[in-house]
Amino acid sequence: MxxxxxxxxxxxxxxxxxxxxxxxxxxxxxxxxxxxxxxxxxxxxxxxxxxxxxxxxxxxxxxxxxxxxxxxxxxxxxxxxxxxxxxxxxxxxxxxxxxxxxxxxxxxxxxxxxxxxxxxxxxxxxxxxxxxxxxxxxxxxxxxxxxxxxxxxxxxxxxxxxxxxxxxxxxxxxxxxxxxxxxxxxxxxxxxxxxxxxxxxxxxxxxxxxxxxxxxGVSPFTGRYGLEEGLQPVMTLRSELIAIQSLKKGQAVGYGGTYMCPSDTRIGVVAVGYGDGYPRLAPTGTPLLLNGKRVPLVGRVSMDMVTVDLSTQPDARVGDPIQLWGPGLPVEAVANAIGTTAYELLTGLSTRVPFEVIYQKDEKRPLTSEQESLY
Ligand SMILES: Cc1ncc(COP(=O)(O)O)c(C=O)c1O
CATH class of the missing domain: 3.20.20.10 (Alanine racemase)
Incomplete structure (x- = not known):
């Protein structure tokens, strides 16, 4: 809901x-x-x-x-x-x-x-x-x-x-x-x-x-991932695509128009922003996972939304699942792209973000193909 x-x-x-x-x-x-x-x-x-x-x-x-x-x-x-x-x-x-x-x-x-x-x-x-x-x-x-x-x-x-x-x-x-x-x-x-x-x-x-x-579940060493230390990621931050814009070459995205489409581009809008603790300074290129595959953030992070380039996913639809970080996209990789640490990302979520606690019985979960390509 x-x-x-x-x-x-x-x-x-x-x-x-x-x-x-x-x-x-x-x-x-x-x-x-x-x-x-x-x-x-x-x-x-x-x-x-x-x-x-x-x-x-x-x-x-x-x-x-x-x-x-x-x-x-x-x-x-x-x-x-x-x-x-x-x-x-x-x-x-x-x-x-x-x-x-x-x-x-x-x-x-x-x-x-x-x-x-x-x-x-x-x-x-x-x-x-x-x-x-x-x-x-x-x-x-x-x-x-x-x-x-x-x-x-x-x-x-x-x-x-x-x-x-x-x-x-x-x-x-x-x-x-x-x-x-x-x-x-x-x-x-x-x-x-x-x-x-x-x-x-x-x-x-x-x-x-x-x-x-x-x-x-996070590695304390720069350039390494928790899984390489035998650790399992604990937090998954999920959202979804809430809108798609078809922009023409040269049209700009978001506040300040800081990202200009180099060609005709479908831009996806994701429900997460700095009001949730997603860093406002996350630059263009910061990875998000859409339908299990990485897409780059483009333009400025706003309070409640971010925008992503959908060029690699022509079939993406409103409602498709996004992972901001989690098992498919290590928080270390996101922190690295933003120039911060996983410590800061994890401790920085705002009270607006609802939490859900789960218990996966299968402790040794097999890697997904996306994880395998990462590690
Ligand atoms: C005194 C002290 N011990 C242990 C830790 C745990 O450090 P880490 O999260 O790097 O394992 C901290 C965290 O800042 C700390 O302040």
Whole structure:
């Protein structure tokens, strides 16, 4: 009913991707990153599908509340700690959350607190990302200071990589060395690896890995696809052709008339636009899948529509199915054409887009001919 645009979330693909992580890391526990609304897939959908994950990582207490309200009982780590101790701490303790402590203000705030039930915390170490965390030289003192606060239980230590997706760059090895030197004599769990490190830097796996994008079926490496890493795409964004225009050579399409037909051309109009989160800056040539075959976007993306060149599909009709990304057209390929990342496309869908959650029983789905030509 209504507009055909819809995002379909395949929970069996999420499960299969989690299984893939387990195959790779063997003994590490899995802190599944579900922040930013489950990378745009719906935080509750994702957490329910990843029920065998050991813990979930979120960016803020609001995301954690949503999980707890939905009955998610696994451990939840607040990856950026708390923003206002007085307001958040009672709720953090009530909801049994585990904040990451990453700056001196956090420690001061915790020292002022008294009479609380146990609070499990993680200490963030800055080994070269230079975004959050304490310097490696201070970790012994920080650990000692936090351990003496009566209601605090230090669960472990974590760091984050700046360039784990650049597999030729030795920077990640330096970060790994720095981290292990900093925690050499300290008790507690150790966690370093994001998706790229899970796949490429096996010495970083340690006690807990923190996969994000790979759970959603996407390769963290530029120029590679999730399927090449043994992952299944989770989100399919679908729409349909809602109009067809037969334009003459020299006629222009859409706002600003930025695309002029080089010859007589049938132009298809698709129901998706920047009001749905499809990037306005997607250039002419960005691929869409029409009837299972690629067609190029032409002209400017508008709020509710985009236009495509139908030259390769003379039989295309209004109502024909479009895939913006999904199993037939990797989101990585679309992101690459737009000059962005799959992270941004997936997290960027607007609330106007309806979601549907499915569970495909046949986990190892055979490739379609379109997929085979891609991979
Ligand atoms: C601290 C931390 N760990 C792990 C991840 C997961 O990264 P990825 O999605 O590249 O696997 C993120 C994501 O930004 C993060 O901020």
């Amino acid at each position: 209504g507009r055909a645009l819809k995002a379909t979330i395949d929970c069996s693909a999420l499960e299969s991707n989690l299984k893939r992580v387990r195959e790779i890391v063997l003994n590490s526990k899995i802190l599944a990153m579900v922040k930013a609304n489950g990378y745009g897939h719906g935080i509750v959908n994702v957490a329910k599908a990843l029920k065998t994950a050991d813990a979930f990582g979120v960016a803020c207490i609001e995301e954690a509340c949503e999980l707890r309200r939905a009955g998610v009982s696994q451990r939840i780590v607040l990856m950026e700690g708390f923003f206002n101790c007085d307001e958040e701490l009672p709720e953090i303790i009530r909801l049994n959350l585990e904040p990451v402590i990453h700056h001196a203000g956090h420690i001061e705030a915790l020292k002022q607190e008294t009479g609380h039930a146990t609070l499990p915390i993680w200490i963030k170490i800055n080994t070269g990302m230079h975004r959050l965390g304490f310097p490696v030289e201070e970790i012994n003192d920080i650990w000692r200071g936090l351990s003496t606060i009566p209601f605090i239980k230090v669960e472990g230590f974590l760091t984050h990589f700046a360039k784990a997706d650049e597999i030729e760059d030795p920077y990640t090895e330096l970060q790994i060395d720095q981290f292990f030197q900093a925690v050499l004599h300290l008790p507690g769990a150790k966690s370093l690896a994001n998706s790229a490190a899970i796949l490429a830097w096996h010495t970083s796996h340690a006690d807990w890995v923190r996969p994000g994008i790979m759970l959603y």
